[in-house]
Amino acid sequence: MKKKAVFLLLVLTLVTLVLAGCSSKTGNTGADSASAKLKTVKIANYSGAVCFAPLYAAVEKGFFTQEGLNVELVRTDFEGTKEGLATGKIDATLGLFHKWVKPIEQGMDIKFTAGLHTGCIQVVAGNNSGITRVEDLRGKRVGVDAIGAGPMNLLAVALSRAGIDWKNEVTWKAFPPDQLETAMDKGEIDVVAVTDPYAQFIIDKNKGRLILSQAETEPYARDYCCFVAVSGKLIAKDKETAAALTRALMKASMWVNENREEAARLGVEKKYTGGTAEGNARLLAKYRYVPGVQAAREDFLKAVKDLKAAGILEVDRPETLVDKAFAPVTGEITQ
Structure with a gap:
């Protein structure tokens, strides 16, 4: 009788261990499954500029995650970013319009999808x-x-x-x-x-x-300076992912607009940018973080005309370059 009791106790212990193991595996599978649903995208952080606050906020405040994205920030320089976007090795970045438009005119497969803010x-x-x-x-x-x-x-x-x-x-x-x-x-x-x-x-x-x-001097003060710049190859093969990362950055830009001091602290504390939180907050206070699609396209066209008049761009018709380089992959964000 005693042997039978010991045997039953051993059986019960083994069953408990097996069930616990299965439960643990099931839990991990759920977590892994949730992680697997996030699509990984590579976004270049090539400048460490204060005005890149929407990028830092989108990572730290979960705006990319909300759009189903797992973002890998790639630290590189401008030339590395340009090559990466053109070849599709990098999916997107924040782009200072005046910096990117000449490579686009020369044939780089890079598209602007929205404007994020003015003046940096x-x-x-x-x-x-x-x-x-x-x-x-x-x-x-x-x-x-x-x-x-x-x-x-x-x-x-x-x-x-x-x-x-x-x-x-x-x-x-x-x-x-x-x-x-x-x-x-x-x-x-x-x-x-x-x-x-x-x-x-x-x-x-x-x-x-x-x-x-650029934030305060007319006639530049109300024009977008930084856009979402996306690899043309990503838009061609996966437009929805391009739209998702654009929306995330637009939402993050709206968050920065309402939380400038916190955005400045975040950038410094997480070592995304240099300077001090107080000084960077003063800079962020000058910018207009009002993301848009149609307004960005209009500013893009106006700036292309200015660059052509100055002899920087050689395009015959500014509208042709804008049609080629601006890709409205998503709608406006209101909240």
Whole structure:
């Protein structure tokens, strides 16, 4: 009788262990299944700019997850991002319009799908340069982060409007963005044109004065500067994923609009960007985070016309380039 009781106890123990194991496996399978439902996309974070706040917020606040996406951020430079988007190895990024439009004109398979915000380029003159406005730049040396990049192209448009030949009457010098301040200190350049926060660092240290702000200077202050830039290959093979990541970034942009101080803290604390939370919050306060599709297309067309007038773009009909490069994969986001 005693042996039978021991035998039954052993059987019950084995059954309990087996059931527990099955339960554990079933639980894991459920978690794995939920994870498997998320589609992985690669998004380039190539600048660490303050204005990339919607990207950081979309990751940290779950906007990508809500759209069924598992995002892998790829840290690379602009050239790596450009090549990755063109080949389909990178699915999307946030794109400073003035930086991306020339490669698109030259045949890169990259599409804009929505606008996210206005104004993240500043032009700052050294205190001892004697420069107080764009019209004073004739014969001066301008430091930029890259030849042909967004800040240079925006300033070239402003120079053209001021009657200055930006190709021959201004000297352009390229430095890594975090070295522009040093170049100004050494007297190698008179002016800096760069995305935030680098120009703001110079202003905050009382080393220079603002002469053009894309966020505050007319006629640029209400135009989108940063768009969602998506690989044309992704749109061709999986338009819904392109739409999902566009919606996530648009929703994140709306969140930034309502939570600028928190967005600034998030960017610094999670080491997405440099600067301080307080300084970056002041910059974010200048931008208009009002994402849109149709308004972005209209701004795109207007900017293409400006770039053509300045001799930066060679396209015969601006409308043709816009039709080619703007892909409205999703509708407007209202909430």
